[in-house]
Amino acid sequence: MPSNSPITPSTLSVKDLPWQIDWNKDKCTLCGQCTAVCPVHAIELGVFRKRAIDLSSGFAKPPENVMQLYYGIRQKTDPVYSCVGCAMCNLVCPNGAITPYRSDEADKLVFHRDRGGLPHAHGPGA
Secondary structure, eight states: OOOSSOOOGGGOOGGGSSEEEEEOTTTOOOOOHHHHHOTTOOEEEEEEEEEEEEOOSSSSSOOEEEEEEEEEEEEOOOGGGOOOOOOHHHHHOTTOOEEEEEOSSOOGGGGTTTTTTSOOOOSTTO
């Protein structure tokens, strides 16, 4: 059943896009070549938070959440900047840390194509 509310860039996730970026943080050196060469600017350098649980020995103190920051590559979810699967990022990456792949799910981006984000008008003169 289709939703009556509009799909906006903030409601899309990476899983909703037809192409997704597989980024390996262990291989990446954050050189930025992939983000510089992307023709549609689908990826950007970003700051991520990672939650770690600090478990102290014994039960004297309850476990604490510790937030750690790290830098990495992030795929944009705005339909204007959606990945087209050209693999330019993979071609310039010196370590093979990034690869686009086709999503195996039906993408929601199809609702944005050729409509300017609005549904087609029906009837004469439309």
